[in-house]
Amino acid sequence: MKKTASILAGAALALSIASAQAATLKMAYDADPVSLDPYEQLSGGTLQLSHLTHDPLLRWDRNLGFEPRLAEKWERVDDNTMRFHLRKGVKFHSGNDFTAKDVAFTFKRLQDSPDFKGIFAPFKELKVVDDHTIDMVTKEPFPLVLNNMTYLFPMDSQFFSGEDANGKPKDLLVKHGDSFASRNISGTGPFTVSSRQQGVKVEFQRTADYWDAASPGNVDKIVLTPIKEAPTRVAALLSGDVDFIAPVPPTDHKRLKGSDKVDLVTLGGTRIITFQMNQERVEAFKDPKVRLAIAYAINQEGIVKKIMKGFATPGAQFSPKGYLGHNPALTPRYDLKKAKQLMKEAGYENGFNITMMAPNNRYVNDAKIAQAVASMLSKINIKVDLKTMPKAQYWPEFDKRAADMMMIGWHSDTEDTNNFFEFLSACPNKDTGWGQYNSGNYCNKKIDSMIAEANATTDVEKRTKIMQEMEKIVYDEAGFIPLHWQNLSWGARKGVNVDPVVNVMNFPYLGDLVVEE
Amino acid sequence: MIAFFIKRFFQAVVVMFVISLISFSIQDNLGDPLRELVGQAVSEEERQALRDEMGLNDPFLVQYVRFAKNALQGDLGESYFFKEPALEVILNKFPATLELVIGATFIIVLFSVPLGVYSAIKPQSVFSKAVMGFSIVGISIPVFLTAIGLIYLFSIELGWMPSYGRGETVEILGFWESGFFTQDGLEHLILPCFTLASIMLPLFIRLIRAEMMEVLQSEYVKFAWAKGISPRRIYFLHALKNTMLPVITVGGVQIGTMVAYTILTETVFQWPGMGFLFLEAVNRVDTPLIVAYLIVVGAIFVVTNTLVDLIYGLVNPTVKLAGR
Numbered sequence: 101m102k103k104t105a106s107i108l109a110g111a112a113l114a115l116s117i118a119s120a121q122a123a124t125l126k127m128a129y130d131a132d133p134v135s136l137d138p139y140e141q142l143s144g145g146t147l148q149l150s151h152l153t154h155d156p157l158l159r160w161d162r163n164l165g166f167e168p169r170l171a172e173k174w175e176r177v178d179d180n181t182m183r184f185h186l187r188k189g190v191k192f193h194s195g196n197d198f199t200a201k202d203v204a205f206t207f208k209r210l211q212d213s214p215d216f217k218g219i220f221a222p223f224k225e226l227k228v229v230d231d232h233t234i235d236m237v238t239k240e241p242f243p244l245v246l247n248n249m250t251y252l253f254p255m256d257s258q259f260f261s262g263e264d265a266n267g268k269p270k271d272l273l274v275k276h277g278d279s280f281a282s283r284n285i286s287g288t289g290p291f292t293v294s295s296r297q298q299g300v301k302v303e304f305q306r307t308a309d310y311w312d313a314a315s316p317g318n319v320d321k322i323v324l325t326p327i328k329e330a331p332t333r334v335a336a337l338l339s340g341d342v343d344f345i346a347p348v349p350p351t352d353h354k355r356l357k358g359s360d361k362v363d364l365v366t367l368g369g370t371r372i373i374t375f376q377m378n379q380e381r382v383e384a385f386k387d388p389k390v391r392l393a394i395a396y397a398i399n400q401e402g403i404v405k406k407i408m409k410g411f412a413t414p415g416a417q418f419s420p421k422g423y424l425g426h427n428p429a430l431t432p433r434y435d436l437k438k439a440k441q442l443m444k445e446a447g448y449e450n451g452f453n454i455t456m457m458a459p460n461n462r463y464v465n466d467a468k469i470a471q472a473v474a475s476m477l478s479k480i481n482i483k484v485d486l487k488t489m490p491k492a493q494y495w496p497e498f499d500k501r502a503a504d505m506m507m508i509g510w511h512s513d514t515e516d517t518n519n520f521f522e523f524l525s526a527c528p529n530k531d532t533g534w535g536q537y538n539s540g541n542y543c544n545k546k547i548d549s550m551i552a553e554a555n556a557t558t559d560v561e562k563r564t565k566i567m568q569e570m571e572k573i574v575y576d577e578a579g580f581i582p583l584h585w586q587n588l589s590w591g592a593r594k595g596v597n598v599d600p601v602v603n604v605m606n607f608p609y610l611g612d613l614v615v616e617e
Numbered sequence: 618m619i620a621f622f623i624k625r626f627f628q629a630v631v632v633m634f635v636i637s638l639i640s641f642s643i644q645d646n647l648g649d650p651l652r653e654l655v656g657q658a659v660s661e662e663e664r665q666a667l668r669d670e671m672g673l674n675d676p677f678l679v680q681y682v683r684f685a686k687n688a689l690q691g692d693l694g695e696s697y698f699f700k701e702p703a704l705e706v707i708l709n710k711f712p713a714t715l716e717l718v719i720g721a722t723f724i725i726v727l728f729s730v731p732l733g734v735y736s737a738i739k740p741q742s743v744f745s746k747a748v749m750g751f752s753i754v755g756i757s758i759p760v761f762l763t764a765i766g767l768i769y770l771f772s773i774e775l776g777w778m779p780s781y782g783r784g785e786t787v788e789i790l791g792f793w794e795s796g797f798f799t800q801d802g803l804e805h806l807i808l809p810c811f812t813l814a815s816i817m818l819p820l821f822i823r824l825i826r827a828e829m830m831e832v833l834q835s836e837y838v839k840f841a842w843a844k845g846i847s848p849r850r851i852y853f854l855h856a857l858k859n860t861m862l863p864v865i866t867v868g869g870v871q872i873g874t875m876v877a878y879t880i881l882t883e884t885v886f887q888w889p890g891m892g893f894l895f896l897e898a899v900n901r902v903d904t905p906l907i908v909a910y911l912i913v914v915g916a917i918f919v920v921t922n923t924l925v926d927l928i929y930g931l932v933n934p935t936v937k938l939a940g941r
Binding site: 128134135141142143214215218219274275276277278279282297298299300325326327328329331332335336338339340341461490491492493494495496499510513523530533536537 | 646647648649652653654655656657658659660661663667671695697698699700701765768769772773776779780781782884885886887889893894897899900901902
């Protein structure tokens with residue numbers, strides 16, 4: 101007995117010497133993950149967690165290119181098939197070996213998940229070729245196979261087989277209510293969850309023998325605390341209680357920049373904030389001239405400078421820079437004189453009254469932005485009756501299309517231009533689900549056919565052209581009013597080198613984080 | 618005494634029934650819980666299917682009867698976010714809130730009694746005037762600002778105090794996560810307790826002062842002076858005892874209110890208690906949790922008021938509990 105104890109102590113000592121460089125990272129986000137099941141909810145929080153505890157087949161790099169992870173390489177077999185060669189010698193946290201079986205298991209869960217099945221709808225099946233090779237087969241030629249594979253975080257099929265204590269299958273996916281998968285984790289990722297108190301803190305432990313030996317990451321323990329209030333989060337960083345926080349509110353940027361103890365890292369984001377003009381509720385919005393007048397009356401740069409304190413990128417289209425469809429020719433076009441003239445040409449020189457709604461706790465400074473837009477519209481004699489409300493109440497109103505102009509922000513789940521159009525600018529269509537968030541009822545059949553065309557085009561160059569043209573058409577017709585892309589921000593204690601691991605998708609690859617003392 | 622308890626019990630049941638009915642009927646106006654449960658790209662049909670599954674499309678009465686049936690068996694529904702019984706979630710957070718309230722009460726008692734008594738005895742002294750001035754300022758600053766100010770000064774600038782959370786806790790009695798027994802836990806308590814106390818402290822100083830001044834004018838105190846009793850006995854035995862009667866009444870009600878004030882304090886300090894939980898639940902439209910919280914707080918009010926009545930009876934034997 102005594103001998104065992106001393107051996108254990110010796111082993112512990114050896115371990116502590118070996119990991120002398122290892123560091124603990126205390127971090128604070130505005131929320132903690134809803135569930136440990138990667139496919140229960142499609143949200144930023146879930147993806148941030150998945151990138152800690154799991155590895156995708158491939159992941160986005162900083163420039164929106166692809167980086168191999170659990171898939172070492174891939175090639176196109178035919179128009180509808182892409183073959184992936186999986187990494188060998190990878191183990192799950194449970195000790196089970198990672199094979200093609202696990203990918204097939206995970207793919208099946210993805211197709212069952214209400215949140216993810218939409219993204220994976222174009223896929224017909226997953227064929228297991230051998231233990232370390234799979235074929236992804238799509239129904240039709242599909243350009244976004246690789247984009248979608250960044251969502252495939254293989255789960256441990258052996259670990260999740262069988263039944264839990266309540267007699268339910270362990271792999272059951274439950275959106276509300278308890279499930280084994282929402283409380284237990286076995287991935288291949290750099291970290292595993294060692295303890296979790298929902299809403300209070302989550303602790304992560306570095307995986308022993310993580311397969312990615314090339315990763316420079318030296319963090320062996322992460323303590324994630326949700327701190328909801330932004331001033332408290334910032335205070336926790338400045339007082340040294342935590343090493344790393346996100347997001348940093350724009351009002352505190354100056355303070356963080358001025359401090360010699362912490363660093364502020366910002367990146368241009370990909371979430372576009374827009375207003376939609378409801379053509380069914382307001383006759384005047386059917387006239388492209390009126391919509392254009394509004395587009396000319398809105399000063400995007402002014403909003404970014406005055407309200408967002410520079411913490412956003414003014415935009416005149418859906419796609420941020422880096423997306424295939426980003427059309428560099430489309431820029432904000434604030435010109436009050438032109439706006440007034442267009443109103444006059446359309447016969448609305450004396451303006452009209454409209455209602456407007458916006459959330460007040462969903463996007464950065466959302467209510468203030470809506471106020472600014474309302475006052476800009478008053479300059480072309482459009483009088484706005486503005487109502488702002490918490491997001492919990494706002495979305496039901498949005499679904500009812502309860503106001504003439506409504507605010508919505510959108511991030512493309514596929515990091516692809518077409519996603520914006522499908523949801524926000526396609527003709528609303530109950531059968532296809534297109535235009536689900538198009539409260540403006542802007543409808544241009546040409547755009548719809550181009551969306552379909554882009555969806556079926558695998559040639560990148562051709563696809564880029566189609567989507568850039570789509571942006572141009574909607575811009576020329578002022579189908580909606582784009583405002584800006586929200587930037588992203590992280591604050592870190594000096595010595596915590598977050599800059600190389602953060603990205604525009606807002607899921608930092610903390611497995612590769614290097615912390616110097 | 619027994620009749621008093623039985624009466625109180627039925628009052629409590631009625632209060633909780635009314636609360637449950639009100640909170641249940643407003644839940645539709647809080648927003649759509651589905652929005653918080655699913656991603657934005659999920660189709661309307663999927664949402665409707667989930668709504669059906671969760672019984673959210675049933676008529677109000679059906680939903681309420683289902684809820685009431687379960688509630689009578691102690692089941693207040695399951696939180697959407699925590700995926701655990703709502704009551705359990707709230708009771709898990711209860712110790713954190715209670716410790717905060719105990720800490721704040723301790724501070725209030727520690728400061729309000731001596732300060733109140735002193736400023737009643739020496740109303741013209743500079744110190745008394747300073748205390749009164751401070752209490753006006755204290756009463757008019759919002760909790761939120763007090764909290765941020767304290768964090769800024771003591772956590773960031775001076776670096777003496779931790780800025781958020783409960784720190785290290787130990788488990789006592791098998792279920793109670795307590796911060797009272799570790800140095801780290803106590804350090805974490807100081808700022809939130811002072812913040813919470815800052816609302817009530819000025820009120821109690823003023824209340825004690827006013828009551829004490831009134832008592833000091835009364836006949837029996839004058840008589841005591843005439844008898845030549847030592848000032849200390851007069852102030853702290855004869856006068857203070859009668860001063861405390863109304864203070865206890867107000868105090869009991871205020872402790873209930875304080876539980877409500879914890880919402881703000883807990884939010885700023887990321888204190889993992891009931892109040893913070895409630896605010897989060899509202900944001901997430903976690904309706905079962907919201908309803909359960911309101912019922913639990915209703916119960917706390919009933920219990921504290923009952924306790925106040927009991928203590929009142931002890932301090933002043935002329936008060937009869939059962940009435941006629």
